[in-house]
Structure formats: structure tokens, C-alpha cells
Amino acid sequence: MGSEEVIAKLKEFVASRDWDQFHTQENLAKSISIEAAELLEVFQWGSPSNSEAIKEELADVLTYCFLLANKLGESPERLILEKLELTSAKYPVEKSKGSSVKYDQL
Amino acid sequence: MGSEEVIAKLKEFVASRDWDQFHTQENLAKSISIEAAELLEVFQWGSPSNSEAIKEELADVLTYCFLLANKLGESPERLILEKLELTSAKYPVEKSKGSSVKYDQL
Amino acid sequence: MGSEEVIAKLKEFVASRDWDQFHTQENLAKSISIEAAELLEVFQWGSPSNSEAIKEELADVLTYCFLLANKLGESPERLILEKLELTSAKYPVEKSKGSSVKYDQL
Amino acid sequence: MGSEEVIAKLKEFVASRDWDQFHTQENLAKSISIEAAELLEVFQWGSPSNSEAIKEELADVLTYCFLLANKLGESPERLILEKLELTSAKYPVEKSKGSSVKYDQL
Numbered sequence A, B, C, D: 001m002g003s004e005e006v007i008a009k010l011k012e013f014v015a016s017r018d019w020d021q022f023h024t025q026e027n028l029a030k031s032i033s034i035e036a037a038e039l040l041e042v043f044q045w046g047s048p049s050n051s052e053a054i055k056e057e058l059a060d061v062l063t064y065c066f067l068l069a070n071k072l073g074e075s076p077e078r079l080i081l082e083k084l085e086l087t088s089a090k091y092p093v094e095k096s097k098g099s100s101v102k103y104d105q106l
Helices: A003-016 A025-041 A052-071 A076-090 B003-016 B025-041 B052-071 B076-090 C003-016 C025-041 C052-071 C076-090 D003-016 D025-041 D052-071 D076-090
Strands: none
Touching: A003 A052, A003 B076, A025 A052, A025 B025, A025 B052, A025 C025, A025 D025, A052 A076, A052 B025, A052 B052, A052 B076, A076 B003, A076 B052, B003 B052, B025 B052, B025 C025, B025 D025, B052 B076, C003 C052, C003 D076, C025 C052, C025 D025, C025 D052, C052 C076, C052 D025, C052 D052, C052 D076, C076 D003, C076 D052, D003 D052, D025 D052, D052 D076
């Protein structure tokens, strides 16, 4: 399934609840941070014993990301691939292989 | 394009840099929070004048989300749709229409 | 030194730059999340080799926390102690000793 | 009251529950991000009608910040003041007055 179908279902969910009024770009950005921290909370004191909670919290982050991408008129896939080109240039294989050092310290 | 193709490209990017060693589930969860905050930073003092920075930071959040979904053996689309069913049940249309109140206070 | 003295210096720093206009409660809350993620970034791929970066990023979180406490007319110390009473009641010693389980699952 | 007294009470709270084993520097850094997002959640869809929730969530961020400062052998006040000197140098009054622009774009 492609993201268009998923976004169509998300938009239907939002429209039927009249929630679009709350979904400014800024509120969606805040929501992404909030849900990302709920995902992090699963790992607060170590690794969880099962991955169900991880999946649910990751789903929430993804949901708000897809909604924000849609607000920007972009597909999530295209955003990722365009950024991947920039990141590939910032982290040339020969310099960054096996290293977790940030590009400005390579 | 579907997410499989995007994930294949991300995995190739990661493999060629030998970065998979850093991508534990917990490190990916931390990375999602870190990138989510960089997205939030674009809105720190108000709304930005153009959306280029939003797109780039959103792309980073999405990238780590796709990598974590892949680690969990899940597609991002399926995760979103499965959670959407749970959320739809928690927020019935008749109770939640036009309201931003949390489900446990509906 | 008490926090009053620190807050007085922070207020002077802010006033001389005419930055109070940006410091709404919401913008300070966003700033706390943003700086907290920069602190987390120091631990993104594991523990850092020295603690200088930790101290600097922690200082940024604390700075925005002190500014927000001041906006609310509260001292950071009193906020902590008042919440400590609530948390102590939620986590009785006999139930929570040696356990990282959340209070609603105790 | 000074922060020493507050930290003494926090340490007593932690010791009586045998929670120090969970409080690695990294876990405290994660906890600060998690609590910062709970504070942000109070502002997710706009400003709250009363400040009680803000105070409680801010108290949680402050609590973990004080615990981490203590782990680093530092007082919160000193950390703030030392960073304030660096920040003052990065943002000279004449360049930054009335502007929310980041130092590297001043």
C-alpha cells in the first residue's frame, strides 16, 4: 500500500471529527515531539520486554508526520528521498564509514 | 512509490556506511526525539517564513521512523492503520467532534 | 547561592536584549523541549567521553525552566518540593522500592 | 531555600526507594526529554486555562535536572551562571537586541 491511501484514511478520520481546525503546522510539530517522547518513554529505564508498546507509540509519531507532510503538500516518501541525497553528500562513505561522528566534525 | 522502495534505499545508505551497529531500537527512538525537537525548533519563536526547513527536519524524523519500523519488521503504513483503528474506537465521532479534549476526559 | 539571585541575573540578561517579548509560557515550554533534546543528543549513540557537553546542555534546559518558573511566579525549589510530596504519595516506599514500574501499574 | 536543601530531599526520596540504580546519566537525560514533552503537551492545542498542570510538569523536568546536576557534581545555579557567560558572549546586546535570530545568523 502507498502512503496516498494511508493519508486519505487519516484525512477522513480527521474530517469526520472536525479536527482539522487544531492541525496547524505548529500544533502538528508539537504533537510529533510529544509522541516521540512517549516512544522514548518505552525505553526510559532500559529496553522493553515486548515490542507492542514500541509499535503503538511509533505509529503515533508516524501519524502526525504523515499529517504534516500532507499539510505541506508533500509525500513522506519524497521528503525522505530528497533529504537522503543531502545527507549522502554530507556523509561521504569514505569519511563516515563505521563512525557515528557528526558531519561537521568528520 | 511505496515505503518498501524507500526503506530499501535507506538500508543501502546505512549498510554502505556500516552504521547498522549504531541503530539499536533504543538509539533510533532517541534519534526520533532529537529530530522531532529540531523540527519544533523551526517553530520556537513563531511560524517560519518558508517551509523548506520544516520539510528537511520532518524528513529526518520520518527517516528514523522508517528505520525503526523496519527493525520491528513492520511497514509504516500498516503501523499507522492499525493504530488508527484503536484511536477511532477511543474517540467516537459523536463524543469527540470539534473537541481537542483527551479521550480519558471525554 | 539561591535561585533568586540566578533569576535576577537571567532577567537582566533577557531585559537588556529585549527578549521578554519572545518568552511566552508556550515558547518557553517549546524551548525546554528543544534544549532537552540537545542534551539527549549528547547520548544519541552512547555515553560521551567527557561531561562538558552534558553540563552545557543541561544548563540550557535549566535556564528555560527557571525563566518559566519565574513567569509563573514560583521558585524552582518550591515547585520541586511541592511535586515531591505528590510523587511520594503516588509511590509508597513499600510498593515501589527497587522497582521502575509506573505508579498506575504498581 | 537553596538548591542544596532540595537536592538533599530528592536524594533521600531516591535512596529510600532504592532508585539510584536506574539513575544513570543517560536515563536521567531521557527522563528530562520525556518530562519536557509532558510539559509541552499542556500547550499541544493552545494555551491552558489554568497553570496548575504547567507547574506540575515543570516540576518534573526540574526534578530530573537537579538529579542530573547532582550526578555531575554541580549545582544547578552554577551551571546556569557559567552558561550565561558563554551565551552573553555569543549574543552581544548590540547585535541581538529585539531579535530572535540564532547567534550563527546574527
